[in-house]
Amino acid sequence: MNKSLLNYTLRIADNNLILGHRLSEWCGHGPILEQDIALTNIALDLVGQARNYFQLAAEIKGGGATEDDFAYLRDVYDFQNVLLTEQPNGHFGETITRQFFFDVFNYYFTQALTKSTNSQLAAIAEKSLKEITYHLRFSSEWMIRLGDGTEESHAKMQQAVDDLWMFTGEAFQADALDLEMVENGVGVKLEEIKPYFDQKVTDILDQATLSLPEGNWMQKGGKQGKHSEHLGFILAELQFLQRAYPGAKW
């Protein structure tokens, strides 16, 4: 078993699962029926993408592992999603801001991943990119609409940007696994996509009449399994049935 490839695949899957789970919490509670449907669409896309990556991970791991083993039977420290994805939904604007930052990263990351020397990862990336392109359009439009909407919405969005910005750095900080995967041509060169991320974020925030906060201290740890307190509660709900009825088929 190629342990590095397994971990790298899980890292991508975890981002999608945790953010998809967060978005799914909106279902039935959206501000407008159309947006309720749209957020659920993105949740479905992300959980669907997570499944593709988990299925690949199961294949790499072998020994009869399944996609659900990864989602339902690992503990907090095994998850490698970035801290941004596990942040609580907050109000609609906070959800949109979290989504926007992730979508910009995810778009350029996935675009680069289509060039991976691992043909399976490249194929999943190719398939996901169409969906992510739509996600980025959706969250960008809402950043602009809410940022440049009313005084109240502007203030709420600026607050969301100020609060969430410190969770965006981690995605671009290459650790030993990232470097190893770049070396063998499988992974994405994070320093190469960072300028595109910065450009896109600046462009959309300009249109939204919003600005980035002063100071550039970034939170990190998610990719190495050091999470916020939020993830434990996500897993408590997500994994409840699998933990309460071990081995049951659903």
Add this chain to the structure above:
Amino acid sequence: MSDSKNISLEDRFQEKIDNNIQIEPKDWMPEGYRKTLIRQISQHAHSEIVGMLPEGNWISRAPSLRRKMGLLAKVQDEAGHGLYLYGAAETLGADRASLIDDLHSGKAKYSSIFNYPTLTWADIGAIGWLVDGAAIMNQVPLCSCSYGPYARAMVRVCKEESFHQRQGFEIMMALCNGSPEQKELAQDALNRWWWPSLMMFGPNDSESKHSAQSMKWKIKRFSNDELRQRFVDMSVPQAKILGITIPDADLKWNEETKQHDYGKIDWEEFWNVVKGNGPCNKQRLKTRNKAHDQGKWVREAATAYAEKRRQRNANRAKTA
């Protein structure tokens, strides 16, 4: 307009209905017909929207990724049904925002079944199997109801509902073929959802106040009791396949009538839930109101931004 002209319009309208010609938004229709339809369609739309809550309750706890996606997609379908039903009501001159206000103030009704709680994962199976099953019984005849936009919306709704029902039955099947504990979950869910599902067909024919006129207008095609009977007859063999017991000691096959006799429905409970005394009435409305109130600033911002953009475009056109 003179009375004699009204009568002839009404006669012509009824003639169309009798000849199974569908009524379209621009056609003349009696005010009573319009009002009845707006009431029925908006109640139906509200039911879809409130119905998202009891099932949405289990999205974050679904037991596998496949089930999670199935449930998410199902609840999303309900939002979609709400959208096209509100759309159908708008073709009659109703306004979606005020219909929704009526739901939130408690003035408008929605299906009482959604005032029952979902306690275990098996409830998601039981709702799909029984509640969606009962909904389909009620709704398939509406696909040929006299009002065109409603009938067409229902064709789409019914296709998706029958998929949901299969999905629900499959969840029940997995539980019943699973461990003894899982089968117990399934039985418990059937015990709790059976009677409320029978109540979904509404009061007995003798008590149903809107029925006769709605039948004449072909908004309703079968009586409450007829549809309820069909539902019982359909569900009995399905419960047998699952290997769980319908909680009704009086339920038995009647050789003479060639249908199942069933026990007495607790109408006192039914009317109390309708009046707002069900286990979750207050909770559901509170949740709906909270989502709506918390979304106010979003809706206002979207409107303000659209207006800004319109003005900017107009200014640009002026200077060009």
